[in-house]
Amino acid sequence: MSKKVCWPVFLYISGYHLFLAIALPIYLMNYTPSLGLVLTSLLLVFVSGMAITTGYHRLYSHTCYKTHPIIEAILLFFGSVATQGSALRWANDHRLHHAFVDTDKDPYTVKKGMWHAHILWMFFRTTPIDPKIVSDLSKNKMVAFQHKYYVWCMIGANVLSFVAVGSFFKDYLGAFMFAWWVRLFLLHHTTWCINSLAHYWGSQNYSKEHTAVDNYLISLLTYGEGYHNYHHTFAYDYRNGIRWYHFDPAKWLIWTLNKLGLAHDLKRVNNYRITRALILQHKEELIQHLRDPFYSKKVSEIAENLSQKLIQLQAMLDRAQIRTLKKSLKEDWREWKRILKTIQKESLLQT
Ligand SMILES: [Zn+2]
Numbered sequence: 001m002s003k004k005v006c007w008p009v010f011l012y013i014s015g016y017h018l019f020l021a022i023a024l025p026i027y028l029m030n031y032t033p034s035l036g037l038v039l040t041s042l043l044l045v046f047v048s049g050m051a052i053t054t055g056y057h058r059l060y061s062h063t064c065y066k067t068h069p070i071i072e073a074i075l076l077f078f079g080s081v082a083t084q085g086s087a088l089r090w091a092n093d094h095r096l097h098h099a100f101v102d103t104d105k106d107p108y109t110v111k112k113g114m115w116h117a118h119i120l121w122m123f124f125r126t127t128p129i130d131p132k133i134v135s136d137l138s139k140n141k142m143v144a145f146q147h148k149y150y151v152w153c154m155i156g157a158n159v160l161s162f163v164a165v166g167s168f169f170k171d172y173l174g175a176f177m178f179a180w181w182v183r184l185f186l187l188h189h190t191t192w193c194i195n196s197l198a199h200y201w202g203s204q205n206y207s208k209e210h211t212a213v214d215n216y217l218i219s220l221l222t223y224g225e226g227y228h229n230y231h232h233t234f235a236y237d238y239r240n241g242i243r244w245y246h247f248d249p250a251k252w253l254i255w256t257l258n259k260l261g262l263a264h265d266l267k268r269v270n271n272y273r274i275t276r277a278l279i280l281q282h283k284e285e286l287i288q289h290l291r292d293p294f295y296s297k298k299v300s301e302i303a304e305n306l307s308q309k310l311i312q313l314q315a316m317l318d319r320a321q322i323r324t325l326k327k328s329l330k331e332d333w334r335e336w337k338r339i340l341k342t343i344q345k346e347s348l349l350q351t
């Protein structure tokens with residue numbers, strides 16, 4: 001793989017880090033931003049981070065749900081504020097990450113080191129977008145527009161955000177420092193932790209076939225993306241934290257949008273499948289650490305029994321779904337015949 005430097009990204013990211021390292025101490029020595037301005041900047045960190053997880057990640061990269069165009073426009077606006085590339089570029093890299101996780105084809109593989117996964121991969125990312133990987137997204141007019149005019153969208157959305165905060169608090173310089181650059185620094189490093197820390201520090205509850213880990217603390221830092229072992233095992237689920245107490249604001253937002261009629265086709269993994277993955281992973285763990293062959297055999301047998309029964313239950317559930325579908329199909333068919341009869345009877349066809 002070529003090691004050509006991607007200069008625009010390198011200069012942008014290192015440039016603003018350098019700018020902050022010099023300008024922030026000077027600013028703080030001369031001014032004190034209001035508490036409201038600092039809290040609003042933190043709110044903007046959260047909102048733009050949520051646009052990445054709810055929009056770029058779960059909506060576009062994994063198509064875990066569908067949503068209303070107005071919600072898409074909002075997600076793309078704050079996705080532009082987040083300054084992480086266009087949704088199309090982001091989804092291209094992320095789909096590669098899932099398909100080739102931990103290999104050389106994974107753009108941010110942690111196998112090349114934590115810093116590579118966190119930030120360095122972007123400095124050397126020179127591969128173009130593969131149209132086959134994101135063919136579905138290229139057809140989405142809003143995504144295509146944001147991609148084509150990405151630099152303008154990104155600058156426009158950021159200027160608009162800091163001017164709005166600045167005019168509200170009558171402090172444009174404070175807003176420029178905090179609502180733009182400090183906010184961007186915090187947002188970047190927290191989302192980048194999903195590629196670095198969430199592949200490094202935590203437990204592997206569902207699978208050891210990849211380096212992804214579950215970690216409650218990381219989920220607090222990453223807008224709910226800390227249940228990364230679950231996510232890599234069941235990537236199409238709209239949830240990352242599947243328990244009600246798991247911190248996953250993107251899951252709560254998508255669920256709320258669904259209840260309001262603004263999101264639909266939410267994908268969820270069947271509970272039996274999740275339990276089966278948990279049991280099989282736990283079995284592997286136990287067998288590795290059990291010294292007594294009798295107990296190893298017993299654990300294997302019980303886990304295998306449970307696994308088979310869970311598969312059967314899952315199939316039964318699917319059959320129930322088929323029955324419901326067949327029933328509704330019959331009703332539709334009767335309706336179809338009824339309407340044909342009415343059309344004929346009432347002579348509703350033009351000659
Ligand atoms: Zn990952």
Ligand SMILES: [Zn+2]
Pocket residue numbers: 057061062094098231235
């Ligand atoms: Zn993902």
